[in-house]
Amino acid sequence: MKLLQKTSSKKVLTPILGLAILAPSMIPSTTYAAESVQVKSVEFVGMAAPSTPQEMAQVYSGASLHVTYTDGTVKSFPLTYKTLFKSDESINGTIAGVAIDKSGKPIMDTSVASNPVPFVSDAPDSNSLFQIEGAAPTAKGGNPLALLTHYEYITANNSGSSAYGLVPASMSLTTIDQNKSTGELAATDLKKVDFSGVDGLWIPCNGSLTPWNTHLSSEEYDADAREYEADPTKTYIGPFAKAWNQDDKAVGNPYANGYIPEVTVNADQTTTVVKHYSMGRFSHEIARVAPDMKTVIFGDDGGNTMLFMYVADTAKDLSSGTLYAAKWNQVSDDNGGMANLQWIPIGHATDAEIKSYIDKGLKFSDLFETADKDTEGFTKIKTYPSGKVEWLKVKPGMEKAAAFLEARRYGAILGATSEFNKMEGVAVNAKDNKFYIAMSYAEKSMEKDAKGSDPTDDIQIKKVKAGVTYELSLGGDQKDRDGHAINSDYVPTVMKGLVVGKDLANADSKGNMAVEDLIANPDNLSYSEELRTLFIGEDSGLHANNFVWAYNIDTHKLSRILSVPSGAEATGLQAVDNLNGFNYIMSNLQHPGDEMILPEPLKGQVDAIISQNFDNKKAGSVGYISGIPTFSQMIEWKDSDKSLSVLRDEAEAHGAAVKWNDADRSVTVTKGSHKLQVKINDGSAVIDGKTVQLPYSARIENEKTMISSSVLASFLNQ
Template sequence: MRGKKQKPVKWMGPLLGLALVFPLIPIADAASGEAAIRSVEFEGMEAPKTAEDMARVYTTAKVKVTYADRSVKIFPLTYKPLFKSTDAVGGTVAGIAVDANGKPIMDTSNPDKPVPYVSDAPDANSLFQVPGAPPTGLGGNPLSLVTHYEYVTSDQAGNSAYGLVPASMSHTVIDQNRETGELTPVKLDKIDFSGVGGLWIPCNGSLTPWNTHLGSEEYDPDARAFEADPTETFVGPFVRAYYQDPDKKGNPYAYGYVPEVIVRPDQSTTVVKHYSLGRFSHELAKVAPDMKTVLFGDDGAYTMLFMYVADRPRDLSSGTLYAAKWIQKASDNGGAADLKWIRLGHATDSEIKGYIDRGIAFSDMFESSDGPAEGFQAVKTYPSGKIEYLKVKPGMEQAAAFLEPRRYGALLGATSEFNKMEGVTVNAADGKLYVAMSSVEKSMESSSKDPVDDIHVNKIKSGAVYELPFAAGQKDADGAPIRSAYVPTSMKGLVVGRDLPAPDAKGGTADDNWVANPDNLSYSEALRTLFIGEDSGMHANNYVWAYQIDSGRLSRILSVPAGAEATGLQAVDNLNGFSYVMSNFQHPGDEMILPEPLKSEVENYITRDFDNKKAGMVGYIAGLPTIGAQDRGLPGLGNVLVELRRAAEAAGADIRWNEITREVTLEYRGHRLQFRVGEMAAWMDGRQVDLPHPPELRDGRMMVPQRILEQFLAR
């Protein structure tokens, strides 16, 4: 293998992203002796019918696995609670709100009985394994779980506390039973955000390819409104509560970012806020397989589709921010469009943090006019939702691009008409991004009153999930190359809601056997399944759905209590031989649409079981088959193969291909890695490395194990 003369690389076929050894094709697994799998399909559950079922979280769904010999095995699914947000785990109440010193923030709305604020709104989960973590004491594998607590709904007196009480995250040590895979919470700690000014309304989150958690700060406060009147936003009460200082003023530009949580082997945590990813209503940030391209959800009305390309893999501290322009092609089924990307600017975290520390205000970046005027441009974006007449002050382009990316992007021609853009997730094997639009209406409908009308699609109040294919070699609107192989080039509806002309018997205004108001998204590469969680006021109960990419089949696999939102969705493929779908719910019994007397009956059960409607739940769906369970390497990477050219070019590595020996050589930062098609070993700097699966040629594309390639590119 070594020392042979190499020929120039010759690649054929399209650039598709990652590929997965998913055994829908009946190829025997010679290494493990396991029967090859022909197909995997979900068999869904019925919607709840009784008041008791409508008040609980449960599943009766199943997974059907058909093997190459036509034999069938049924895997019944179950929902496993881990803890309620009001529960203490290892002495710490999971959802408790804490100040900058880690002390509970007290609810004094009843002066005679002050109590700590406790969130009823658990959201994002990242379940993962930290190499070198100490034993749990229960004999299983030590895992880590990072969880968001998005907000506190109300105080003791029933007054809204949304946005007024600082939010939080927790890190829970989980014991994973080595035989059954059952998860048991052992110890929970609140994550310290005092070094980054606290945590502002964390919605969804994701796990990075390098095993850290990316959080979010949703609904960025309107800095223009704050400058005119500081009482117009939550910033003032938020900082006063967080710092326990009645004189604290706050700065709206300190919030609206993506925090990264690093968990160390000793179970301690560190938080970094990535200011260069831009300030907007971060529903979720998802890193593409190149470990430097980040795609986002931007929740609210009149929002934007953003993309960030980091300068270096695994490092989100500097990069280039882009915003999309929607070029419409169709208006039905959620609409369809080509996407053009507009470069907003390049920055480092420290550069943007510097503007904030110097006390920058909206008026430092923009001039504004009360009406049309020469030199001013009309824009309409979140959070103002009003037509504004703006121009950027000379020399303030970088600050505006990252602190006000919607307003600045709109001035450059990016589309600011998306509505309720929620979760995003990546199908690496097919090279696609999925984006949830909870409600396709309002700013996405045709309007002659808005300054721009890029999006003019037919109204679907129950929303849609969109499919966006990736492509390499793309250029921005100015013709400059975008240095990413994961650039979305078009957008169309994939799973589209079905509105009802009149409410059903349970008060629902969307088809109860179809997705409504999709929110959380997570994709399983192993099961080739898109999981969809709902945040709907159009269904009596919200559900989690499994949408199977190859068949287009949609199956209901979980029901949460009436009035609750399904949150915290994370598909976990092959974590020490076991697979899970993490799934929480928040605010049970809130704003129920059920008619009486059914509503009261359901509410009584919820009040009884969920601490007087004050407790959300953190848990997971168990019973999933694990594809590639024989490989017990790094979490989730057992049988995943990556297209070598795409990954190598994204990292800047050199490639050489030898057609005679069918081997490929990578050189990167003075190191060398060599693969040969069909061999179970590679050579890294002359040292033999065993592979979990042999490299393959597929339509002229060299596919190699992701885990080994990531280790090499991280050197």
């Protein structure tokens, strides 16, 4: 619940978190003036799915934020998508997505011998937008902000062959100018972040901003050290090491990567990077820190993965702590399933301890004995990255090394559940004590084992190929499986499906294999405490276009707020609340046109436009959704050109007549001798025979025509 805002000469108080509607009797009379207009409620109003080849080939938002005020008026604030830069663009001489070696030099793509070019990523992912205390002003004179962005991989080399995983990934630090009046963002400088001190950066997917203003990166799809030891050519370790060191004789180490890097940005725009080896090695999709600043929940991407929790010894210091893995104790198989969670301690370690094992060059065979059938003393398990049934026994004295270098295998030996599938984004709701986790494809290892061949079958949910976003309830005073107290008040205790997609038996006319107006394959998650909204980005092979959704956790309304080009993934999702008085939703797109499921001839039409828009499909895009007002701005912008009003309601309240013409989708408003005419999706209106440009095109929302508040007010009050 939130308090409604007090206004006085357009000065407003910061509201308490929440969006619940308050009855007048609940407003403290000593604080609020009776005549002031307040914000009563807000909601996102979604946009239709793209329907034309042009729409399917671009990134855009046609959504809005509706604000209902206590005087009964409703205003709509249109959302727009703004591109900061494409991944192949150069900013102050540095290509944003260029891959670099350990010396900071571009890694060259020589697949076309006559035309060597730098490897450049088309796959921007995680964003962290934030302010650094003491940073110098930008040349534009706005607020200086920092933006850290992942470049997850390179889809193809210059000859068109796959380059996935073969080239070290990278991260950029962009200096952002925030216009102090409008809030508009602009990139003014860009540098590559130096990972030379931590063995490079391996497939960084999602990431998060910590409560203490550092960035937690990720390294997903940990290479199988067992497979690498048997045949080094079966993993990306060799090509990665050769490219990183620029040495064809370089030999890699699978245990050197697969962790959480933490990046600190300094006031002079330099960065420092550490890897947190004590957080365990697995397929790190993301690490999200709880409000206590020491409890961390992870996404573990892949098949047969595990839900991990880390509790640091000291708040704001992730260099030492205890790692836990969850046991899923199922309660229901409906709606993505529900379970009580039991936490199994994996072990306690410091970063330095685990790094010492890596530096010693420990191999898989140094940690485990193996068997090829049920054998006394060996435990039968099945985990990612192997995905095969294995019989393992930890060698004496190697328990800690196994626990952190092979966290999933070790956890499975201890009895933790290793049956999650495509565990992706994580978000935290501080007020309600909730975590949210996206399971992109809730199938396969999460279904009942019909053959009875797997070592365990803890998760037995009904298949949802379109995926599920789960809610995890948190509690304190919890004990682990061994009866020891867990030193955290943010321990997940119950996990249940919250936002669920719906599969289609047959493809629709666009090729969709999941219902278009529901989520499909949720990936990135971010939560706005101010708006009480969970934002969900898709990485779907079941939707013709991937979307970003807004899910109100109080009303459970799901609204589509962004569409990215067909074949692209929506990435880099970050809800930014009230940064110097402005709200943003950071959102990128990667590999446009790469994974299209559209039928022909539509596919060919869309593909041609995507190639024009995104440099022959070699560029991803970094940007943000703008137009979301803060609570203060909802009052300040009520009748400005930044808002839209319900045309009929406002006009009739002022005694005007309103007529809708269905033939050309136009509206005519008549008041006395004055007449206003406007067409839906037209950027202009005609007032008394004269054309007037509109700040935003008129649109239909919730079956009502919306028009610029300032233009309508000017017409009605003349």
